[in-house]
Amino acid sequence: MSLTATSSSTRDNYEHLLPPSWKTQVQAWLAEDTPSFDYGGFVVGAIEREAFLLGKGNSEAVLAGKPFFEEVFNYLGCQVEWHLEEGETFKPVKHVATVRGKARYILLGERVALNMLARCSGIATKSKEVLDQARGYGYKGIIAGTRKTTPGFRLVEKYGMIVGGIDAHRHDLSSMIMLKDNHIWSSGSITKAITQARKVGGFSLLLEVEVQSEAEADEAIDAGADIIMLDNIDGSQLADVSKRLREKWTGKRKFLFESSGNITGENLKDRAINDIDILSTSVVHQGVPHVDFSLKIQKPKTT
Template sequence: MSTSYAHLLPPSWKTQITQWIEEDVPSFDYGGYVVGETDQIAILYGKSEGVLAGVPFFDEVFKQLDCRVEWHISEGTHFTPIKKVAHVYGKARNLLLGERVALNLISRCSGIAYKSRLIADIQKAYGFKGIIAATRKTTPGFRLVEKYGVLVGGLDTHRMDLSAMIMLKDNHIWSQGSITKAIQLARSVGGFSLKIEVECRSEAEADEAIEAGADIIMLDNFTDRGLKDAAKSLKDRWRDKRQFLLESSGGITIDTVASYFNDNIDILSMSTVTQGVAHIDFSLKIQKS
């Protein structure tokens, strides 16, 4: 699989790259003084198995430092170590100035893409026709990179932020006293273009949410068996009466995801796609003269 999602990125992302470079060298670049300004070539090695992701971020780091990257594999490619992934051309000082920022970005992004790919492969093997999505449990300031990795790996990003979809959870419902009131208030400001999702802990709560017009019902923290029973019951009961999607979330991991596959479930969301993910080991080595 080979693809690029660079054109999805907002204008602000290049400013973030600038800020990350500034964070790493806020004053003097002492090591850069040592290596100087000679033209050099560095090799990017993939030292652990993974899926390449984060190419636009890596490119932009070195573009801002007047370096050029030549890739030998496409973004989205699965690779095994040790792999020569790219060559980077530029001044020795600039190569080392961008090294850690670029490696941090690509290691994290590729790790998420690799885990997403493994989960997508499980989905394909079992023939699950629903959607498997990440969640909003991402690293502050790094969400764009992490969600990008999810896309490259082949899973759904779910909502990107609080403005992308209205999700009503227990605290929202508590504030209004009922699911119905919370949905009515949310609809009054969200308009026709935003979907409303409601977190439900029981079939009774799900019934109320469906009746009130929720677009997506999240069955939260159900066991795999309990989920299947509830999903079938809800779909049977509301067939030809209401249109809605059923989502399952809570405690789903790469080891257990297959046990949640069900024809009555439309979406499985997993925070473990972006949390606790091993980074892919990359290194950047300047070729010796």
């Protein structure tokens, strides 16, 4: 019985998140990988073949990136049959999918598809790991990634975070107004920066302000920030500051607290404080180990 699922009845269909432009990114990857002649393709030709996608490595992993993988081969006239669902955890070695088509086209798409899937699944796996770790500490808030993503590959990386179960955070400079230290120093003050941003951002955008101290947090809250990022404040200081601010402003202003800056698996327990609504970290997508996949063309069966 096949485990392939094409509906969202048992698991979310994350492909529905993707913008209209996503397929052109896949085409650009293929164009980059074969800018002129396909010499290896000349050797294998147009004979029909079947290839197994195998999930390898040394530990459990989360599968993420199915739409991108499938589009690589759809564009090349091949078909993909999935044996796992998006977001499903598997143990190596696992037969994840079967690709069918002309040999040269399977090999044209092989490296592009595998590189993408390895990176996306690695991010999903790490995202789930950090989320599970935080929940194990009793943290009930949001675990989020950051905007420290790879230019040109952001969509895949953010997609991997979502499949892994965490919040992708803002996708770009237009997604949310975030005023960091450089914005504030350049404009003159937290209050002035917030006033200027509200004037152009309107009512529909959340406004987040990065602060370095309790006094700066007070100013940002008083000026009407929606989210206060307590940057590089950690340990007992983070717990004390967030508790005092909650007590001071409860009933006067509505806001969320975000903690960011140097959050790792080693210090996550100290930062997983339920007075903090959001923990954002790049550890879920920067320097993340890739999940090892291979695509093996099967030898024809002899009769």
